[in-house]
Amino acid sequence: MENQIDMSVEFAGLKLANPVWTASGTCGYADELGEFMDVSKLGGFITKSVTIKPRQGNPTPRIVETDNGMLNAIGLANVGVDEFIAEKLPALEKMSCAVFVNIAGETIEDYVAVAQRLCEQKVIAGFELNISCPNVKQGGITFGTQPALVKEITSAVKSACGSKMLMVKLTPSVTDIAVTAKAAVEGGADALSLINTFTAMVIDIETRKPVLANRTGGLSGPAIKPIAVYMVNKVFNEVTKGTQIPILGMGGIRTASDAIEFILAGATAVAVGTSNFVEPNCTVKIIDGIHKYCDNHGVVAVRDLIGKVE
Amino acid sequence: MTEGQPVQQAQTPAPATPPIVPSYNPKGPFEATVVFNKPLHQKFYRLGLQFAGPGAEAFAKTRPGQFAQFDLSNIALPPADAIPEELKDESARQILLRRPFSFARVAKEVIPSAHSAPGQTAHPKPVSSGVGKIIAEVVYCVLGPATLRMTTLVKGNPINVIGPLGNGFTVPAGKKRALLVAGGMGSPPLEHLAQVLTLEHPTMDAIAFAGAKTKEDLPFDRPLDNLSREIGFWLKEFGRYSISSFVATDDGSAGFKGFVSACILDWLSQNALSFNPAEAIIYACGPRSMLTTIAKLARDKKIDCQISMEEMMACGIGLCQSCAVKCVAPVGGGIPAGDKSPTAETYKLCCKDGPVFDAKEIVF
Numbered sequence: 001m002e003n004q005i006d007m008s009v010e011f012a013g014l015k016l017a018n019p020v021w022t023a024s025g026t027c028g029y030a031d032e033l034g035e036f037m038d039v040s041k042l043g044g045f046i047t048k049s050v051t052i053k054p055r056q057g058n059p060t061p062r063i064v065e066t067d068n069g070m071l072n073a074i075g076l077a078n079v080g081v082d083e084f085i086a087e088k089l090p091a092l093e094k095m096s097c098a099v100f101v102n103i104a105g106e107t108i109e110d111y112v113a114v115a116q117r118l119c120e121q122k123v124i125a126g127f128e129l130n131i132s133c134p135n136v137k138q139g140g141i142t143f144g145t146q147p148a149l150v151k152e153i154t155s156a157v158k159s160a161c162g163s164k165m166l167m168v169k170l171t172p173s174v175t176d177i178a179v180t181a182k183a184a185v186e187g188g189a190d191a192l193s194l195i196n197t198f199t200a201m202v203i204d205i206e207t208r209k210p211v212l213a214n215r216t217g218g219l220s221g222p223a224i225k226p227i228a229v230y231m232v233n234k235v236f237n238e239v240t241k242g243t244q245i246p247i248l249g250m251g252g253i254r255t256a257s258d259a260i261e262f263i264l265a266g267a268t269a270v271a272v273g274t275s276n277f278v279e280p281n282c283t284v285k286i287i288d289g290i291h292k293y294c295d296n297h298g299v300v301a302v303r304d305l306i307g308k309v310e
Numbered sequence: 311m312t313e314g315q316p317v318q319q320a321q322t323p324a325p326a327t328p329p330i331v332p333s334y335n336p337k338g339p340f341e342a343t344v345v346f347n348k349p350l351h352q353k354f355y356r357l358g359l360q361f362a363g364p365g366a367e368a369f370a371k372t373r374p375g376q377f378a379q380f381d382l383s384n385i386a387l388p389p390a391d392a393i394p395e396e397l398k399d400e401s402a403r404q405i406l407l408r409r410p411f412s413f414a415r416v417a418k419e420v421i422p423s424a425h426s427a428p429g430q431t432a433h434p435k436p437v438s439s440g441v442g443k444i445i446a447e448v449v450y451c452v453l454g455p456a457t458l459r460m461t462t463l464v465k466g467n468p469i470n471v472i473g474p475l476g477n478g479f480t481v482p483a484g485k486k487r488a489l490l491v492a493g494g495m496g497s498p499p500l501e502h503l504a505q506v507l508t509l510e511h512p513t514m515d516a517i518a519f520a521g522a523k524t525k526e527d528l529p530f531d532r533p534l535d536n537l538s539r540e541i542g543f544w545l546k547e548f549g550r551y552s553i554s555s556f557v558a559t560d561d562g563s564a565g566f567k568g569f570v571s572a573c574i575l576d577w578l579s580q581n582a583l584s585f586n587p588a589e590a591i592i593y594a595c596g597p598r599s600m601l602t603t604i605a606k607l608a609r610d611k612k613i614d615c616q617i618s619m620e621e622m623m624a625c626g627i628g629l630c631q632s633c634a635v636k637c638v639a640p641v642g643g644g645i646p647a648g649d650k651s652p653t654a655e656t657y658k659l660c661c662k663d664g665p666v667f668d669a670k671e672i673v674f
Contacts, residue, residue, distance in 0.1 A: 025630075032627055032662075033629065035627070057634060061621075062622070063623070063630065064622065065406055067404050068406055069406050070407060070624060070629065072624070074632065221406055277625035277630050278631055280625070280627060280629070
C-alpha cells in the first residue's frame with residue numbers, strides 16, 4: 001500500500017491538486033485532449049494563444065522534426081477572442097483544474113483588449129502573457145526580449161485583468177533570462193512561466209532552402225530540457241526565491257523524472273508540451289510517477305521538493 | 311469535409327440508446343502485435359498488425375482513408391550493412407514524433423477452421439465491433455529513419471498505435487461508378503476503399519488507376535503479373551475484390567506511358583457512351599501535383615471527387631495545428647475557422663477535417 005502523499009501545490013494563491021499542467025499550444029482548448037485522457041486530473045491547463053482577431057496562422061510546412069525535438073512555426077492560429085468565448089469557453093467550464101488563457105497580440109493594446117474581454121469570465125483562473133512567440137512578424141518575442149517592454153506590457157495587462165492572475169511567459173532567446181524575469185516581476189507579474197521555444201532553423205540541403213515556410217521556428221522537445229532546467233534554476237535563485245511568485249517550469253518534459261528535476265530547480269509547477277503530441281496521456285503518467293518518487297524517497301508533500309537542488 | 315455521411319452511418323441509423331462511455335480511450339494508444347512484415351519489391355513492405363480487445367473494437371470501425379499514428383521511436387535499426395547507402399546518414403537520426411499511416415486493408419482475423427478445405431482462401435468478412443481480433447495492413451516505403459526501423463519488425467513485436475484518426479472516403483447517394491486513382495505511395499487507402507466498396511456497395515462499378523514514375527515505384531506485390539493483366543485484373547490488390555486496374559508510368563516501363571490523369575482521360579474517351587458523370591465519383595490519393603491535376607479533371611468533367619491530402623503533422627489529433635490545408639471557406643454555410651469573410655480562404659486541419667476532402671474545397 002502506497003503512503004498518502006500530498007500532491008497539492010499552492011500557485012500564487014491558487015490551490016492546485018497537483019503540479020502538472022499542459023502547456024499552451026500543445027493541448028488545444030481541451031476538447032481534443034479529452035479524447036485521450038481525463039483532463040480533470042491535471043493541476044492546470046493553458047489554452048492555445050487567443051488573439052483579439054482570428055488568425056489563420058502560417059503557410060505549411062509548419063513543423064519539422066529534429067534530433068530529440070521539433071521546430072514549429074504555427075503562427076498563433078486561433079479562432080479569436082469572440083469565437084473563443086462563444087465556442088471554446090463553455091467546454092473549459094467543465095474542467096476542475098486551474099484554467100489559464102494564453103493571450104497574444106501585435107500591440108500592447110491588443111493584449112490589453114483580450115484581457116479585458118476575458119477578465120469577467122469565472123472559469124478563467126488567470127492569463128499567461130505570451131511575449132515570447134518566435135513565429136509572428138509583430139508582437140510575440142519582440143516584447144519578450146526587451147526588459148523595458150516586458151515591464152511595460154506586464155503592467156498594462158495587469159491593470160486590465162482585474163482579479164485574475166497574470167503569469168508572464170519568458171523566452172530563452174535572451175542573454176540573461178533573469179533580467180527579463182525581473183522586469184516582468186517589476187511590471188506586476190503574479191507568476192512566471194519558462195521557457196518558451198528557442199528560435200531555430202532547419203535547412204534542406206537538397207533544395208538549399210529552410211524546411212519551414214516561415215524559415216525559422218521554435219525548437220521544443222527533450223533536446224531543450226537541460227537548458228530549461230538551468231534557466232528555471234537561475235530565475236529561481238536570482239528573482240523569485242523568497243518571494244510569493246511561483247515558476248511554472250517547462251521545456252522538454254517527457255517523464256516524471258524530468259518534472260521532478262524542474263521542481264528541484266525551483267519550479268512550483270511544471271507544464272508538458274511537445275510530449276502531448278507523442279503520448280497524449282503522458283501527463284497522467286507523469287503525475288503518477290511524481291507520486292511514486294515521493295513515496296520512494298520519503299517525501300510527504302511534493303511542495304517540499306521545490307527549489308531543493310543542492 | 312464532404313457533405314455525405316460516412317458510409318457506415320448511412321447504412322445503419324444511430325441507435326436511440328445513449329452512447330455507452332467506453333472504459334478505454336476510444337482512439338488509444340493501443341498495443342498492436344506484428345503478424346507479418348513482408349518485403350514486396352524495391353523499398354516497399356506490407357505490414358500486418360493484429361489488434362485485440364479495445365484496439366480491435368476501435369480499428370474494426372476504420373473507414374478507408376482514415377489513418378493511425380505509430381510510435382516507432384523504440385524500434386531498432388537494421389544492422390549497418392543492411393542500411394541502404396542513401397539512408398546511412400539519415401539513419402542516425404532519432405525519432406521523436408509518431409508517423410502517420412493509412413491502411414490498405416482491415417479485416418477480422420480469420421482463424422482457419424478444422425472443416426475448411428486446405429488452401430481455401432478466406433474471404434474478407436465485414437468487420438463489426440465486439441468480436442475477435444482485427445488485422446490491419448499497412449504498405450510502407452523505406453524513405454527515412456522511421457520506415458527504415460520498421461523493416462526490422464518481426465512477428466510478435468508490439469507497436470504502439472493511436473487511431474483510427476480523421477475522416478475517410480464516403481459514398482454519396484446515387485453513385486454507381488467509382489474511379490480509384492492512386493499515385494505512387496497513395497495506393498493503400500484506395501486498396502482499403504476497394505475492400506469496403508466490395509463489402510458495402512457490391513453493385514458499385516469500381517475501377518482502379520495506379521500511376522508512378524516507373525514500374526519500380528509501384529507499391530504493389532509483383533505489379534507485372536502478365537497472367538492477371540490478360541484477364542483484366544492486373545493489380546491483384548484490386549483484382550482480389552474483382553476490381554479491374556490500369557497502370558500508368560511516366561516512363562512507360564509498365565502500362566500506359568504518361569501521367570495517370572492522361573490514362574483516365576484515355577479511359578473516359580473510350581467509355582464515353584456508358585459514362586454518366588453525375589453517377590460517378592473519383593477517389594484519389596497521391597502526390598500533390600497529381601491531386602491538382604485530378605481535381606481539375608474532375609471539375610472539367612463534372613465528376614464528384616474526394617481526395618486524400620497529406621501534410622507534415624506532429625500529433626495527428628488536432629493539438630499541434632501543423633497540418634494546415636488551404637481550403638475555400640464555405641459561402642453562407644457555417645463560420646470558416648480563422649476568418650469570417652465568406653469568400654476568404656481558410657485553413658483546415660488535415661488530421662481532423664481530413665485527410666479526405668472534397669476536391670472542390672481545396673485551394674491548389
